[in-house]
Amino acid sequence: MFRRDPDDGWQRITPMNSFAGQWLWFFDDQLVHSLLNVQPDDPRLARRAASHPSVVVAMRLWMEQLPEEALQELAAPVRQSDHDAMALAGQILFEMGKVEEAAQLFAKLAAIFPGHPFASMNLGLCQARMRAWAEAAENLKNALALHPDRAEVWFALGVTLVNQKRATEARSAFTRSLRLNSEYAPAWFGQGLACQLEGNHGEALRIYDKLLEAQPDREELLANALVAAAELRDSAKIRILAPRLLQLNPKSAHARLALCWIALEQGNLEEANKHCALVAQANPGDYRHWYNLGVCLLRMGQAEKAGAAFDNAARLQPDDAGSAEGLARSLTAVGRTEDARKAWERVLRLAPDREEAWFRFGLLLYEAGEHAEASAAFDRCVRLRPDWLDAWSNLGNARWSAGDFAAAVTAFQRVLDASPFHSAARRAMAALAVDTGNLTEAERYIEGLSGKDWEILYNLAMLFHSSGKLQRAASLYREVLATKPDFTEARFNLGSVLFGLGRVMEGQDSWKAAVAMKPELAGEILKWMGSGPLCEDEAVTV
Template identity: 40%
Template sequence: MDENKGGTTAAFWVWFQDEEPVSSPLGSESDPFSGRGRAASNPDVVEAIRLRTEGREEEALDRLQRAAGDGDEDALLLCGQICFELGELGAAAEWYHRLFEQQPNHPLASQNEGLCLGRLRRWAEARECLGRAVIVNPERPEPWFLLGISLLHVGRAPESRPCFDRVLKLKPDYAPALFGRAVALHLEGQPGEALEIYELLLEDQPEKEELLTNALAAARRARDAAKVNSLASRLLAVKPEAEAALKALACLAIEARDAEQAAAWLDRLHDAGALNADQPLTESLALCLMGGKRREPERRAWKTLIQAAPRHEYGLFRLATLEHQLGDTATAAEMFARCVALREDWPEAWWNLAGCRWKMGDREGAMAALATARDLDPALATALASAAR
């Protein structure tokens, strides 16, 4: 079974959105309003800085409108910063874009616009902005890092890896960039190399859910069963309902044809509500459980599959058979009726439907179903009748 591949899913994390090196769009070293930079020259900007310091951000924005309208770079930059702090990311991006239009080589305009667009998950636009930012600031790690993230999200992993390499050259051992490099390698089809980086990062953060999840996905793709088992167990210790870990261990049981273990993981997955969205896994579990001694877990697996895929022919037939074996003749008859509604030329389903109807006292319906079975396959009907004696 292959892992659930993708961007930001339960089985795979592309990025730590909250652990970016740029905690605000200005960055700690280049905020001209932090007290360390030059003084603002426009009196409206000076007053807005005071209002912002007092927590009166909306008033500060109002005060900045005239200066921003006149194209004052400090005013445009501060408008973007305040909007960002207020959570108005779209407005912040617009202010930074106006700053870029005013001064294309401004050291922060494109970087900050890209950061805002990335947080809005407008990754294609973010990539365009950050592509400009690395030209303006090639020696700063932040724009390279953010560009790498954007490239990952637009499906351009091979192009993202050099960005993370550039960050690591400028800022060696920076963990988020190492993580980004691992994700790029993973998406490029090099899970073994990605796993080595994930394991290195796990030495410092052994209980980090995102790292464990990605390491597990890489181990599954590398088909390293021992590491899959170890990483899944560690992830469950951190998050007992972790879907990625439960699915990984269920797949190990399936591959080992261990029906008892498959039944155990089926229960855990069912309790976590993680089966309906994964039809291939549910079907594989059901097929594996056919070799087990207990029918109830298999019945639950087929029932879950049919709820998600009501026209699954074999699943319907097998569930009907189990319902009959477990003594629920009425439900079995309903399931077999659904089978023949899907496929009118299904003699086995007609034969079983006849048996259920007969057992329920519907002699006329049973004989009609039996006649259809005989018409479709006389030899099979004769053989089944002989076996039933």
């Protein structure tokens, strides 16, 4: 059976996505606002005290870092929908980490006072903290419609869009933020994230490099820069960034995986495996790291250990087709055919359009002798990827073994139409022609082979032998022996043909060589010598 490993893009080490959540590094000190961000001696407090003194009392308590007491003072005016009280209470709740309560208060404030300068903005910020990205984006857009000159709000909008994978819109929002404040580092960071989402890793890396000049020990920056460098396969940059990141965080998965990439590029599988193992041990609950470890182990030929790693990944993430496929490959490699079959069936349930999986499943079935089922698997494979010639060739082999010769010829012809000198297809067509007794076709296909198959040549020689075309049979037997000189049956049959051609001395030499290798043939020679020339159907077969 002609075999070829399909594209190993499946076996690529998977990076950690460092985007989601890293914006909080910049965002933690960007608090919500109320209208009462004033000093204790501000004259506005005196005017406010006349209408609702408890709000002013709460303001002073808040400034004295007594948030619970401040909220108690604000309870009554909040019930009365006083907008200053609602804004201040929301800000205090936000600072206390009670983000959901703050969001509810800001939502009520925005509904009662649609033009309030901070209600929509604060609500959007709270929703962003709660990862309600779509809702946050809408409220931040409402805030910007009222006040389009706030750089931090444009930044926050960009963050919500990045987390929705709306990279182009996010980049536009970050650009607006930078127009208002060109030194605003969070917005530059956001631009880098947007570039990475768009696949522009070079531009992202340039942005991160600039930010790292000012903040060289910022872990999130180093991690994202490292991911960008890895996507660019920039080994030199990885060698600079990874050690710096490991100094800050010895357990950094980003750094270990980047070093794993370098080791793989250098062919140092043991080093790559070491980094993957450390990451998996440090993060045992993350299926991606077990998957990566499995990939390294499988490349090292340690299929049994690889299977254990892939099994861990599959248990943690049962719907991940990559982990399931890794387990199936590992089980196939260690010869656990029944378990491998179940594993491949699971892969194909998870990813029915995965042509490589159908290819490998077909190989497994073929080798198990289930030729009709293998034929169905290869048929599914070529439907998904019609230009995959090796799959067509294997489909032909499976059909042939299942006894469907006409369908086998169709598959092999599909290969030869696209690649006339495809060796596996030509060998198969030659063998089919031999099986059906079509000597002319068999010769035509064999003629185009660069490395000729001795088995096909031998069977073809026997066909010529039995049909009385002894000169051609002798030539083919000699070709077989040039490749396989210890093939006694070919040497014996060559002797028979030479006798038939009247070349007795050469025939005797060939028989002597055959008997030297296989003494039990001597009796057969004496019998045939006494009864005359070799009959047509007496050629020895394998």
